[in-house]
Amino acid sequence: MTTPLANYLVVAALLFSVGLAGALARRNAVLVLIGLELMLNAANLNFIAFWRFGPHAGELAGLMFVIFSIAVAAGEVAVGLALVIAVYRHRRTVQVDRLDSLKG
Amino acid sequence: MLNEIQFLLCASLTLAGAVAAMMLRNLVHCALCAAGAFAGLAALYLQLDAEFVGLAQLLIYVGAIAILIVFTIMLTRGEEIRPGVPIASPSWWVGLPVGALVLACLIGAVMASPSLVRLPAGAVHAPVRKIGEALMNGYVLPLQTIGLLLTAALLGAVVISLREPRNPESKTR
Numbered sequence A: 001m002t003t004p005l006a007n008y009l010v011v012a013a014l015l016f017s018v019g020l021a022g023a024l025a026r027r028n029a030v031l032v033l034i035g036l037e038l039m040l041n042a043a044n045l046n047f048i049a050f051w052r053f054g055p056h057a058g059e060l061a062g063l064m065f066v067i068f069s070i071a072v073a074a075g076e077v078a079v080g081l082a083l084v085i086a087v088y089r090h091r092r093t094v095q096v097d098r099l100d101s102l103k104g
Numbered sequence B: 001m002l003n004e005i006q007f008l009l010c011a012s013l014t015l016a017g018a019v020a021a022m023m024l025r026n027l028v029h030c031a032l033c034a035a036g037a038f039a040g041l042a043a044l045y046l047q048l049d050a051e052f053v054g055l056a057q058l059l060i061y062v063g064a065i066a067i068l069i070v071f072t073i074m075l076t077r078g079e080e081i082r083p084g085v086p087i088a089s090p091s092w093w094v095g096l097p098v099g100a101l102v103l104a105c106l107i108g109a110v111m112a113s114p115s116l117v118r119l120p121a122g123a124v125h126a127p128v129r130k131i132g133e134a135l136m137n138g139y140v141l142p143l144q145t146i147g148l149l150l151t152a153a154l155l156g157a158v159v160i161s162l163r164e165p166r167n168p169e170s171k172t173r
Helices: A005-025 A029-053 A061-091 B002-023 B027-047 B051-075 B092-112 B128-137 B140-160 B168-172
Strands: none
Touching: A005 A029, A005 B002, A005 B027, A005 B092, A029 A061, A029 B002, A029 B027, A029 B051, A061 B051, A061 B128, A061 B140, B002 B027, B027 B051, B051 B128, B128 B140
């Protein structure tokens, strides 16, 4: 175990930025959801890294947070993809720039 | 030394998968690359001695969520695959600078903090038995809440994606 904590944090920051840029820039709603998942995973990686390098690694709090976060993410992606399918059924498209009926 | 090679491999797999998932044109390729990124993250968790979380990540993300994404792509036949159709939204020029700005802030904060360049204290062991005992003792209320939340999410997903019954009024649309 010789990799310092900062390396993991840099990887998580890169992952978060890639997910954020993708979620903001892509047209397809499914890919926006994948970008959201990447951001959530970057946060989970930070939790695990801080748990492992922290002074109280025997306390398991970081691990528990990630377990619950993964469960919430699973529910979130199920509802999100169901919404994408429902939108596709009504509008015949999942391109986010064409779902503009609320635009003034 | 070996540990650093492992870290570099896992991190490059994760980041390459994430970048490819956000850049490719074919949606199925995007879903596969995202699954690769999730698998790389599971490897990183395993490397950080979090065996249970790593295997749960592999089961849930690579096993379940990737399949769900592939099914959604199949059911919503994307039109981006045809050449000439843009894959980026019209406001993509806002998204990229925002991502770069967030990255600069995060990297700057990590690099500016000398306390973050540290090595772990010692060997840590988090066996599944200990995690299960913690879940059943201290974390039993969150566990029950998560069960309720997952049930609600499952029912909500089914209800949202149900095909609506055709009645005469809605046929005119």
